[in-house]
Amino acid sequence: MRNTTTRRRVNPDAPIISLEKVSKAYTAGIPALNDVNLHINRGEFVFVVGDSGSGKSTLIKLLLRELLPTSGKIIVNGTDVVRLRRRQIPKFRRNLGVVFQDFRLLKDRNVYENVAFAQRIIQKSNREIRKNVPSMLSIVGLAGKYKARPKQLSGGEQQRVALARALVNKPQILLADEPTGNLDPKNSWEIMNLLEKINDSGTTVLVVTHNREIVNAMKKRVITMKKGIIISDEEEGGYIDED
Amino acid sequence: MRINTLFYCIWQGFKNIFRNKWFTLASVATISACLFMFGLFYAILANFQYIMKGLEQGVSVTALLEEDITDERTREIGDMIARRSEVQETVYVSADETWEQFAEENFGSTDGFRENPLSDCAHYVIYMNDVSGQQTLVDYLRSIDGVRKVNESALTAQTFVGVNAIIGYVSIGIILILFLVSIFLISNTVTIGIQVRKEEIQIMKYIGATDFFARAPFVIEGMLIGVIGSFIPLIAVYFIYNEAMIYVAGSWEFLSQLLRFLPVDEIFSVLVPVCIGIGVGIGFIGSYTTVRKHLSV
Structure with a gap:
């Protein structure tokens, strides 16, 4: 008897994120994204920079399938995001780790439960959760604070919990929307070092940021956006002053 | 799951x-x-x-029977009435019992009376489940052979x-x-x-x-x-x-x-x-x- 199960095959050489002629307009007027073409390869570390209203957040929302583009094609890890059905979205998002500026932790649960929550969503057994969560908390340096509630932690620690939650399911892509926006320089660097470490282990990392110092110092690929258009895309680039 | x-x-x-x-x-x-x-x-x-x-269940209808009615027909009428769905209870009061009650209430006793002046007053007292069905029951009682008169309180029932x-x-x-x-x-x-x-x-x-x-x-x-x-x-x-x-x-x-x-x-x-x-x-x-x-x- 033939096995009728279909498996999606992902070309390992194909870009892990691919946008072709993507536009997004919320209302009539200037589009948030305008005919954007972007390709990010597996294992890359990419900064997306630009002023407010440049389209950075819209880009993240499109990659997360929170929004649909007005036109164009978006492929993320072999999945055509535009053609994704609503009920397929949760499974799609489980392959993406996501970190936000405001951490977005479950405030009424402790550090351990916040990280374990991501594992429960993918229906890991309790045994696996008990193994994976402490291990991930060790990586982000919070093994000793697993019982603490988010409000008992500093901003940097909260962001590390968010990172642990984003990474515990071993996603192939990590999207970070202003991960250092609420942090002091010391904590910002700690988070960026963690992101670099994660990238070294093979995860593709896309960071939306305003942090000029970090972007200039890390010498990674930098995509600069302005008014919904990519105005610059440089390997080992820096923060471009628009004035 | x-x-x-x-x-x-x-x-x-x-x-x-x-x-x-x-x-x-x-x-x-x-x-x-x-x-x-x-x-x-x-x-x-x-x-x-x-x-x-x-x-409501205290409201009753009285069916007075013919004077010369037989005991068998009296029982038959009693059964016919009791079978009605709107009827909760029937009580038979014979002509003698009717006279005794009346005399006791009005004269103290039946002493001094040789005959029963209420010999045509044997009757059934009928208590109902639902007074809204009183008129239907009254119409039915009037149609029964052997029932000479039906007393009802239409005002009470309507109220x-x-x-x-x-x-x-x-x-x-x-x-x-x-x-x-x-x-x-x-x-x-x-x-x-x-x-x-x-x-x-x-x-x-x-x-x-x-x-x-x-x-x-x-x-x-x-x-x-x-x-x-x-x-x-x-x-x-x-x-x-x-x-x-x-x-x-x-x-x-x-x-x-x-x-x-x-x-x-x-x-x-x-x-x-x-x-x-x-x-x-x-x-x-x-x-x-x-x-x-x-x-x-």
Whole structure:
């Protein structure tokens, strides 16, 4: 008897994120994204920079399938995001780790439960959760604070919990929307070092940021956006002053 | 779905009750207050109808029989009447018994009378289940061969029918208004409580939770709040009802002869499923629909 199960095959050489002629307009007027073409390869570390209203957040929302583009094609890890059905979205998002500026932790649960929550969503057994969560908390340096509630932690620690939650399911892509926006320089660097470490282990990392110092110092690929258009895309680039 | 995922969702629903103490308290208080009013009105109205029914059953129709009727035909007529659905009870009073009662009430005894002046007054006294069917019964009695006359109190019957209809409409009206007010208040409280936690739902969705996984704990929480919120007023109404019965029976004995209260079991055989149904139903629908608003992330 033939096995009728279909498996999606992902070309390992194909870009892990691919946008072709993507536009997004919320209302009539200037589009948030305008005919954007972007390709990010597996294992890359990419900064997306630009002023407010440049389209950075819209880009993240499109990659997360929170929004649909007005036109164009978006492929993320072999999945055509535009053609994704609503009920397929949760499974799609489980392959993406996501970190936000405001951490977005479950405030009424402790550090351990916040990280374990991501594992429960993918229906890991309790045994696996008990193994994976402490291990991930060790990586982000919070093994000793697993019982603490988010409000008992500093901003940097909260962001590390968010990172642990984003990474515990071993996603192939990590999207970070202003991960250092609420942090002091010391904590910002700690988070960026963690992101670099994660990238070294093979995860593709896309960071939306305003942090000029970090972007200039890390010498990674930098995509600069302005008014919904990519105005610059440089390997080992820096923060471009628009004035 | 794994069984431990299902248990996790249920457990989270229970934990949410304690995590959001103020929301739980507000919701339980709203549900309890609404269902308490509902329960109290239901108990009062059910008793009012019960008392009216009792009074109604005291209304009778008298079927006077022909003077020369045989005993066999008398029994036949008695059986025919008793078989009627609107008839609750029939009592046969012979001509001699009628005369004895009359003489006793008016002259003290039958002494001095040689013959029974009421020899044509053997009759059936008929008590009914429902006075609204009195006219049908009277028409039927008049059609029976051997019945010479039917005495009825049309005014009493009409008054009862009218009062019953008014009580019925008022009951439905009050219960409907209380029911709608309960639904509105309870679903509003549930909605506000979940609105506050929309961020939590969004976080779940961002990290790949299915709609079921994000929704289940809230729905279970809503239903639990409904159960707790319906048990409190049920217990309160139970005690108040029992106390009221004891008080009336002890304080106004003349009233307790007139007013027969419905047994508490009978009231609660309706009130328990209705209150729990409303509580759980509103908890379920309120949380289900409110969470749905925040799921499209």
